Amino acid sequence: MGKILHYFGAGPAALPFEVKQRIQKDIIEYEDSKLSILELSHRSEYFSNILDRSKTLLRELYAIPDNYQILFMAGGATLQFDAVPLNFSGKAKYASYLDTGFWSRKAGKLAKKYLDVKFVAGLIDHANEICCLSSSEWQVDAQSAYLHVTPNETINGVEFVGVGNVEVPVVADLTSCMLMQNIDVSKFGVLYAATQKSLGIAGLSVVIIRNDLLGGASQITPDLLRYDLHVENNSIVNTIPVFACYVAMLMLLWVKEQGGISVMVEQAKLRSKLLYDAVDSNSKLINNICKKNRSTINVAFTSNDQGVVTGLLDTAEKEGLIGLQGHRRAGGVRASMYNGTSIDAAKKLARLIRLA
């Protein structure tokens, strides 16, 4: 049974070893509950403490103001792609979606079932480089109930941080950059993230929503997608995914112990710089995202010579660096580096990139 050296999968992502060890212990008995964490009731005091601690940690890590609610909801980001428009479409008719790549377009496409969706250009081709338009350049229709943004796009590896001042409430999909970007929550209306990247495992989402944006759900909204119902029931509308919530709490604790989000952000910059410097130094490799918008989390690159890509993937696998295949829609190489990825892993991969 060989130990993995380093995992670069796009999600479900690598978990810190100490978190896995803690989970292993709790599979047999959680605290003094006499129960496995897998058996714990969603109505037990133990679980209520798990939810409370998670909320407190997240509120502290992101300095979330008091007028925002924190919700935990079953399902991933694709379910939120429907939940967001459903929770506005009881009152609103229009929404804008900033187009920065595959995931933002998918979110907008799903929202069309409920709202008139206007796509806003988010990328610009600038001297053979793809850049993000700055928020002052976004053409947002003022009639929109909200502007949806995807600050980190995992497939093309594009990232922008912060949104400046936008006229309408900003809804952000943080699935791939949760706890990995310094953001000012007060600039957003809704923030959501599926948990399988920096908050643990798949099957759960965290939603942060400003109080005044509650209450706009359309009557056709499934109960389990209603933000207001989750607020009323402290997220326990039905049997919530208990285990996924518990893993999210462990990840929040772990981030706090590491020093908080600014430390995570610095490490992401450090890891990704190692990789981009290596890519730029190798003339056989291509990354055409402009430097300020290169994702610090998902480093994607390719080559005109497919043999170079295959060779690199093979060598990497032999050295225990796995999960590096590009997204099936993009090809090439992609290194996804969430909070569970070490600097050492990035160093090893950077060496191979230089040699590719």
Place this chain on the structure above:
Amino acid sequence: MGKILHYFGAGPAALPFEVKQRIQKDIIEYEDSKLSILELSHRSEYFSNILDRSKTLLRELYAIPDNYQILFMAGGATLQFDAVPLNFSGKAKYASYLDTGFWSRKAGKLAKKYLDVKFVAGLIDHANEICCLSSSEWQVDAQSAYLHVTPNETINGVEFVGVGNVEVPVVADLTSCMLMQNIDVSKFGVLYAATQKSLGIAGLSVVIIRNDLLGGASQITPDLLRYDLHVENNSIVNTIPVFACYVAMLMLLWVKEQGGISVMVEQAKLRSKLLYDAVDSNSKLINNICKKNRSTINVAFTSNDQGVVTGLLDTAEKEGLIGLQGHRRAGGVRASMYNGTSIDAAKKLARLIRLA
């Protein structure tokens, strides 16, 4: 760290000890993947094998005909309460819901957002006892796209097995009786179950659907609730809850190793008979469900003397029998005994019930 003796929680439910041991091992490395089961990609061959094995096992255990699809979907039964009507309401206007208690009423109530719902009487008061009407007595409107039934109601502890010949497709919520009732799948149109009772942990549902019932989804159906989309994508519409699927596979394997569903059914009968005999022998305790419809899974009873209830709960807890509080809407005592509950646990509880 005292070991629990016996857990009677309503779900998340007790898991067999050997299943927990297996999970504990796989938290560090799953098979030869070099990854934790928590890190496994939903697009990996390992996971594809997990889904395939789960489907094969379920198909075998319930002799599911070839013209039925097996789907795995994020979220629990409450999400299916919306998914079911949404997947019919593109073509249909009416649905019938058999009323046998809290959960069947809740399912019907949620469906009203999308369809004209007719409730069908499922219970009858018969000489101070509550009985289920037999299927030949159900007054089902022939215009209904389907009849929804809840064969086991966990709060009042009412159960019926099988549905006879109903004119319209029957949709059954098996959440609390999955793998615990002998049923003929060919009599049903759709069967669904959240997994936190007999199939592992919360956050996932299994859906079994007859081919000809696919394709009726309303245009307002969220992608993650569409049965047809799950068929097209082999259940991987987005990042499916990988870990919950894996635990479901372990539970299916475990049931097969125990001898299959008929063995599970016999054990449920044995466990519940021990408890009902004890309740009937104690004149201070009340269960007013007629014998043929007493749930073999959730044994609920109460007393006119609240002190008797409290006393029994206290004694039980001291002896390591926990999770016995009745549902918060019903009070009293409730012993939920899913497949992970031993005969020994039922014997110990039966003794205390006699002494209450």
